[in-house]
Amino acid sequence: MKRNYKTIRFVIGAAFTGLVLASFSSCGKKDANSPGVEYMPDMYRSPSLEYYSSSVFEGDTLNTARLPVKGTVARGFIPYAYANTPEGYEQAGLNLHNPLDASQRELWEKEGEVLFGKFCIHCHGATGAGDGKVALKLPGAPPAYTSAALKNLPEGKIFHSITYGKNLMGSHSSLLSVDERWKLVCFVQKLQGPKGVAVDSTAKAVVTPTVTEVKK
């Protein structure tokens, strides 16, 4: 008798396991992409919208990559008052000044140097001579910070150009916070050296690279 119970229990157990497995499998479904019976579908299909899922609004192709509502300001965002125009650039040069505590300048320069190593060095080179590895491949390399063009560039314009970018240089406003950009300004100014006559009045620091240099 004992043995019989064991057998019955085994048969029932095996049948139950088989049923559970069968319920998860998608075998025999017509749609090959169907995941089959879903255990706890809530986990797969949450009510929130998934990135890049298909459109919930008729007639537009933005799908869930929605733009913020007009006039929305993200928490902590400081609006930038100068437009991305030649006039905005000139205005920034005249009126925009570094808000960081001047007594901590050495610290900002050091922090700026670290950021420069991550975001700028590949174009501008370690000394700001415009000889970074990427600059060698650009159709027009950046002028040296000590050149006539940039030696006396005011801090507001430096900030403005980091924010919006300039010609071949892209905008860095989404990569660097306002404070980080000002720290970079401090470091760029360190590389510019004291205001005055440019060291290299011929401006362009980078000469056309040789073929072997480009290949590296």
Ligand code: HEC
């Ligand atoms: C893709 C290469 C590239 C990167 C990365 C880059 N720059 Fe530039 N940068 C340039 C070029 C090219 C110019 C010259 C733009 C012009 O005047 O045509 C330039 C110009 C500048 C100028 C002069 C702007 C002016 O108003 O004349 C400053 C200052 C500057 N860059 C700082 C930075 C800093 C700081 C970073 C890092 C956050 C950076 N750049 C990253 C290529 C780059």
